[in-house]
Amino acid sequence: MYLRTTKRTNKDGSTVVYYQLxxxxxxxxxxxxxxxxxxxxxxxxxxxxxxxxxxxxSIARVCGLIITDPLESNPETSQINNTGxxxxxxxxxxxxxxxxxxxxxxxxxxxxxxxxxxxxRAKKLKIPYERVLLAMTANRLCEPxxxxxxxxxxxxxxxxxxCNGLKLKHMYDAMxxxxxxxxxxxxxxxxxxxxxxxxxVDIIFYDTTTASFHIDQEDDxxxxxxxxxxxFGHAKEGMWAPQVVVALAVTSDGIPVRxxxxxxxxxxxxxxKQVRDDLRGWRLGRAxxxxxxxxxxxxxxxxxxxxxxxxxxxxxxxxVGEIKRTVLSKRGRYKVFQDNLQAKEVIVGDGERRTRYIxxxxxxxAKRQRKHREEIITLLDEKLxxxxxxxxxxxxxxxxxxxxxxxxxxxxxxAGKICIDKKAIKEAARYDGKWVxxxxxxxxxxxxxxxxxxxxxxxERCFRSLKRTQIKMMPMYHWVSRRIEAHVKxxxxxxxxxxxxxxxCKLPW
Numbered sequence: 001m002y003l004r005t006t007k008r009t010n011k012d013g014s015t016v017v018y019y020q021l022x023x024x025x026x027x028x029x030x031x032x033x034x035x036x037x038x039x040x041x042x043x044x045x046x047x048x049x050x051x052x053x054x055x056x057x058s059i060a061r062v063c064g065l066i067i068t069d070p071l072e073s074n075p076e077t078s079q080i081n082n083t084g085x086x087x088x089x090x091x092x093x094x095x096x097x098x099x100x101x102x103x104x105x106x107x108x109x110x111x112x113x114x115x116x117x118x119x120x121r122a123k124k125l126k127i128p129y130e131r132v133l134l135a136m137t138a139n140r141l142c143e144p145x146x147x148x149x150x151x152x153x154x155x156x157x158x159x160x161x162x163c164n165g166l167k168l169k170h171m172y173d174a175m176x177x178x179x180x181x182x183x184x185x186x187x188x189x190x191x192x193x194x195x196x197x198x199x200x201v202d203i204i205f206y207d208t209t210t211a212s213f214h215i216d217q218e219d220d221x222x223x224x225x226x227x228x229x230x231x232f233g234h235a236k237e238g239m240w241a242p243q244v245v246v247a248l249a250v251t252s253d254g255i256p257v258r259x260x261x262x263x264x265x266x267x268x269x270x271x272x273k274q275v276r277d278d279l280r281g282w283r284l285g286r287a288x289x290x291x292x293x294x295x296x297x298x299x300x301x302x303x304x305x306x307x308x309x310x311x312x313x314x315x316x317x318x319x320v321g322e323i324k325r326t327v328l329s330k331r332g333r334y335k336v337f338q339d340n341l342q343a344k345e346v347i348v349g350d351g352e353r354r355t356r357y358i359x360x361x362x363x364x365x366a367k368r369q370r371k372h373r374e375e376i377i378t379l380l381d382e383k384l385x386x387x388x389x390x391x392x393x394x395x396x397x398x399x400x401x402x403x404x405x406x407x408x409x410x411x412x413x414x415a416g417k418i419c420i421d422k423k424a425i426k427e428a429a430r431y432d433g434k435w436v437x438x439x440x441x442x443x444x445x446x447x448x449x450x451x452x453x454x455x456x457x458x459x460e461r462c463f464r465s466l467k468r469t470q471i472k473m474m475p476m477y478h479w480v481s482r483r484i485e486a487h488v489k490x491x492x493x494x495x496x497x498x499x500x501x502x503x504x505c506k507l508p509w
């Protein structure tokens with residue numbers, strides 16, 4: 001039951017407000033809440049305040065509460081302004097409290113405060129660098145800004161008294177301290193969180209993304225030995241610019257295990273060795289390593305088998321011979337686990353050459369891909385029919401053959417004419433809705449393997465939060481390598497706080 005406000009607009013444009021006592025009931029058919037009016041109090045501007053006060057006191061008497069009327073206790077404040085406050089009370093300044101308070105509480109409970117204070121105490125540093133790092137981390141979750149913006153604009157808008165008196169230089173010094181001790185901090189915090197929340201670390205999801213810079217030239221070590229990370233490379237965000245590669249390992253709940261910042265020209269395959277060495281030093285046990293096809297190579301599989309023990313890797317279906325010949329042609333029914341997930345096991349080879357593949361199938365995605373391909377073929381057929389001269393040397397034909405959308409379904413005949421490649425269409429249909437996983441774990445069930453790889457989407461959600469929706473890792477204005485790495489680490493610390501809050505509240509940040 002509640003006091004309900006309704007509005008009515010008159011012909012002259014004026015608005016009349018009414019008060020009603022109401023409560024919500026669910027509609028028997030639609031099950032949607034519907035407001036049921038119990039009593040009409042009338043127009044707000046003609047309301048008898050004393051009657052409402054008497055009603056409040058009678059309800060309070062039944063509930064055993066005491067209600068005092070501020071107008072009776074202080075007659076001088078009988079004039080109330082439109083904010084609901086006494087007219088003689090003026091607000092000089094408001095500070096944001098809620099979000100920084102929650103972040104600070106999680107910062108301390110997750111172990112960031114203790115490990116950083118231990119480091120500063122051991123180095124006999126007087127500046128509260130732990131508070132500085134807290135301020136920069138909290139800013140990523142509240143109102144992401146540059147380090148200058150945090151110091152100059154943001155700190156004055158939030159209630160964080162422990163951060164008063166910080167200087168801009170302290171922020172850059174804190175980033176250097178973080179870079180120097182980041183391995184120690186990451187390891188301490190992760191195992192503290194794992195014990196605190198009883199995390200399962202039996203599966204580790206790993207992937208990489210890129211973060212670009214708004215500059216024209218990549219870093220040259222001969223020009224500046226402190227700037228070596230910003231390099232041209234394969235961009236995952238569609239921009240051709242100097243970039244860095246950000247690698248991230250997370251648990252099945254999306255909680256960061258560890259992160260890496262690598263030169264922008266580092267390929268996905270080349271990142272696995274460093275990841276293996278770093279995670280092996282943590283002694284995580286026989287955790288299963290899950291990654292996409294970009295990490296799959298003979299060398300990486302051997303590295304992972306030695307370091308992590310078990311792995312679950314996606315395969316490039318069209319470029320692996322035994323997958324094209326054997327796995328995709330394997331007869332037998334799929335086992336259905338979900339509406340959009342079916343799978344079957346395919347074993348190739350014997351003894352040491354034995355490889356276990358999981359062939360997965362999504363019927364909904366297969367239908368979508370088939371429909372999309374049919375639309376492309378129809379459009380392509382119309383384009384070919386509109387040109388009587390179908391020589392491959394014609395300008396329009398050259399453009400089609402260069403098109404990423406059309407070229408895979410075209411071929412050039414011996415006569416030098418362009419035509420639709422029916423064999424390519426048939427070959428493409430073999431891959432509709434399918435993906436192949438390779439694992440060296442014979443104990444994992446077919447369902448767990450299929451669902452385990454599908455859970456790799458959790459890391460994509462982490463990257464979305466890091467780069468676009470909440471933490472906004474970019475743009476980056478740093479150019480010194482250690483500061484770039486420290487900035488990324490601060491963003492990952494913010495991601496951990498965000499994920500813990502979401503898991504505890506079961507609500508998005």
